[in-house]
Amino acid sequence: xxxxxxxxxxxxxxxxxxxxxxxxxxxxxxxxxxxxxxxxxxxxxxxxxxxxxxxxxxxxxxxxxxxxxxxxxxxxxxxxxxxxxxxxxxxxxxxxxxxxxxxxxxxxxxxxxxxxxxxxxxxxxxxxxxxxxxxxxxxxxxxxxxxxxxxxxxxxxxxxxxxxxxxxxxxxxxxxxxxxxxxxxxxxxxxxxxxxxxxxxxxxxxxxxxxxxxxxxxxxxxxxxxxxxxxxxxxxxxxxxxxxxxxxxxxxxxxxxxxxxxxxxxxxxxxxxxxxxxxxxxxxxxxxxxxxxxxxxxxxxxxxxxxxxxxxxxxxxxxxxxxxxxxxxxxxxxxxxxxxxxxxxxxxxxxxxxxxxxxxxxxxxxxxxxxxxxxxxxxxxxxxxxxxxxxxxxxxxxxxxxxxxxxxxxx
Numbered sequence: 001x002x003x004x005x006x007x008x009x010x011x012x013x014x015x016x017x018x019x020x021x022x023x024x025x026x027x028x029x030x031x032x033x034x035x036x037x038x039x040x041x042x043x044x045x046x047x048x049x050x051x052x053x054x055x056x057x058x059x060x061x062x063x064x065x066x067x068x069x070x071x072x073x074x075x076x077x078x079x080x081x082x083x084x085x086x087x088x089x090x091x092x093x094x095x096x097x098x099x100x101x102x103x104x105x106x107x108x109x110x111x112x113x114x115x116x117x118x119x120x121x122x123x124x125x126x127x128x129x130x131x132x133x134x135x136x137x138x139x140x141x142x143x144x145x146x147x148x149x150x151x152x153x154x155x156x157x158x159x160x161x162x163x164x165x166x167x168x169x170x171x172x173x174x175x176x177x178x179x180x181x182x183x184x185x186x187x188x189x190x191x192x193x194x195x196x197x198x199x200x201x202x203x204x205x206x207x208x209x210x211x212x213x214x215x216x217x218x219x220x221x222x223x224x225x226x227x228x229x230x231x232x233x234x235x236x237x238x239x240x241x242x243x244x245x246x247x248x249x250x251x252x253x254x255x256x257x258x259x260x261x262x263x264x265x266x267x268x269x270x271x272x273x274x275x276x277x278x279x280x281x282x283x284x285x286x287x288x289x290x291x292x293x294x295x296x297x298x299x300x301x302x303x304x305x306x307x308x309x310x311x312x313x314x315x316x317x318x319x320x321x322x323x324x325x326x327x328x329x330x331x332x333x334x335x336x337x338x339x340x341x342x343x344x345x346x347x348x349x350x351x352x353x354x355x356x357x358x359x360x361x362x363x364x365x366x367x368x369x370x371x372x373x374x375x376x377x378x379x380x381x382x383x384x385x386x387x388x389x390x391x392x393x394x395x396x397x398x399x400x401x402x403x404x405x406x407x408x409x410x411x
Contacts, residue, residue: 051097052352054333057232058257061174061205063100063133065327066349067261068093069338070101073115074108079288081340086115089345091124096349100133102235102261102336104179105160106140110167117169129170136164137209139179152182154193161197176203177235180210187219195228207233207258213248220256231258235336238262238329240271240303240322241295243370250331259333265326266319266337270295273318276308277301303367310363316354319344323351325364 053062068089072080081089090101103112113136120129138160141150148155157178165171176197178190197203206229208216216234223230234253236245239262253260266272269288275296307318314321327335339345387397404410 053099055259056175056205056261056333057207057234057253057259058230059205059232059259061133061232063334064098065334066098066323066352067100067102067135067334067336068098068345069263069336070103070112070116071107071338072112072340073103074111076108076111079340080108083115083118085341087119087123088342089339090116090119092342092345093349094125094128094132098349099131100135100334102135104137104140104177105164105167106137106142106179110142110163113164113167117167121169133174134168134170135175135177135207136168136173137177137179138164139182150182152178152185152190152193154189154196157190157193158197161202165202172201173203175205175207175233177207177209177233178211181212181215187215188222191219191222191226191228195223198229205229205232207231207235207261209235210237213252216249216258217252217256220258231256233261233333234258235261235263237264238332239265239267239326240364240368241267241300243368244372246370247372247376250329254331260329260331261334261336262326262332263336264338265323265335267295270300271304271307271319271322273308273311276304299367303364306363306367310360314354316350317347319347320351320354321356323348324354324356325361327351328356328361 052065054065055061056063070086073083073086074080075082093101101116103116105113107113116134119125120132125132138157139150139152140160141156142160142163143149149159150156161173161176164173176194178194182190194203194206198206208219208231211219211234216231220231222228234249236249238245238250238260242264250260252258304318307321311318311321323335323337326332337345337348339348383395384398384400385403387395388403389399390397
C-alpha cells in the first residue's frame with residue numbers, strides 16, 4: 001500500500017473531461033488503490049469565498065459540491081418538512097451559491113417534485129428555473145396494482161417522466177436518474193429509453209442510482225458502442241459508515257467518467273453529532289435514528305469519539321467533518337445532504353469551509369476501514385508479484401521472494 005497521503009486540505013477531486021489529460025497519475029490513495037485508473041482526477045481550489053462548482057463526471061454540467069436532497073420536502077411520508085420550510089431551505093441554499101437539487105418521482109408521493117416546481121414557477125424562485133440543475137428519478141411505482149407503473153421498462157419510464165415534468169412545471173430535466181436496478185428490464189431497453197428522452201429534449205444528462213457496478217459498466221459500454229448519450233453520474237450511499245462501495249462502484253465510476261453523488265453521507269443522522277455513548281437516540285419521532293439502529297455499536301462509538309474530539313479542536317461540527325471526509329474522496333463530485341431545518345442546512349453548507357489534514361483523514365480512514373469482497377484483499381497480497389520491488393505511479397510493491405533473484409535462477 002502506498003504511504004503517500006492524499007492531500008485533502010482545501011481541495012476536492014474532480015474528473016477531467018479533456019482527452020489530453022495525463023493518465024495514471026498517482027493523486028490519491030484508497031484502500032482499493034484508486035490511483036490505478038485511466039481517468040486522471042484533479043482538484044479545484046476552494047479557498048476563495050466565491051461559490052465553487054465542479055463538473056459532473058465526464059460532462060460540462062457545472063454543479064455545486066453540495067447537492068440539496070429534497071426527499072424531505074413534504075410530510076406525506078410521516079416525516080419531513082412542510083412547504084413553507086421547504087421553500088425557505090431552497091432560498092437559503094441558493095443564496096449560499098447552491099445550484100443542484102435532487103428529488104424523485106416517488107418522494108413524498110410526488111409532492112417533493114411539486115414543491116420544487118411551484119417554487120420556480122410561481123414562488124420565490126420564479127423566473128430562475130434555468131439557473132439551477134434539477135435532477136429527478138424514475139423507477140418507483142406510483143400506481144398500485146399496475147406492473148408497468150414502475151421499473152426501467154420504456155412504458156413505465158416514459159409515463160413517470162411525463163408526470164415528473166408536470167409536477168416540476170418544466171419542459172426539461174437537467175439530470176435523469178434511473179432510481180434503482182430493475183432486474184427484469186434489459187439494460188439495452190433502459191438505455192434506449194433514456195436516449196429517446198434525450199432526443200426528445202425532455203432530458204439533458206443521464207445517471208444511474210443504486211445499480212451494481214457491472215450493470216453500470218454494461219450500460220456505459222452499450223451507450224459508447226451505440227452512439228447513445230453516455231452516463232455522467234452515479235448516485236450511491238457513501239459515508240464513513242458505508243465504505244463497501246470502494247470495492248467496485250467507486251473505481252468503476254472513475255474509470256467510466258461518472259461523477260459520484262453520495263447519498264446519506266451522515267448515515268441517516270448517525271454521524272450528525274447528536275449522539276454519543278452518553279446521549280443515545282430516543283424513539284419519539286424527533287430523529288430518524290432509532291435506539292436499536294444496527295449502526296450504533298462499539299466501532300461507531302469509537303468513530304464518534306474521534307469525530308467529537310477532532311471537531312472540538314477544529315471548532316466545527318461533527319456533521320461538517322463527516323461531510324468533508326466524503327466530499328474529499330476520489331471520484332466524488334457533489335455530496336447530497338438531506339436537511340429538515342434551516343439550522344441543519346446552514347451547518348451542512350458550512351462544511352465547504354472546513355479543512356482536513358492528511359493525518360486527520362488517514363486517522364478516520366483507519367477507524368472505518370471496510371472489509372471488502374474478493375478479490376480486493378487478494379490483489380493487495382499479490383502486488384509484490386506484479387511490482388517486484390518497483391514503484392509505479394507512486395505505489396510501491398515489495399520485492400517478491402519467490403521471484404528469480406538473478407539470471408542463474410531464471411529458467
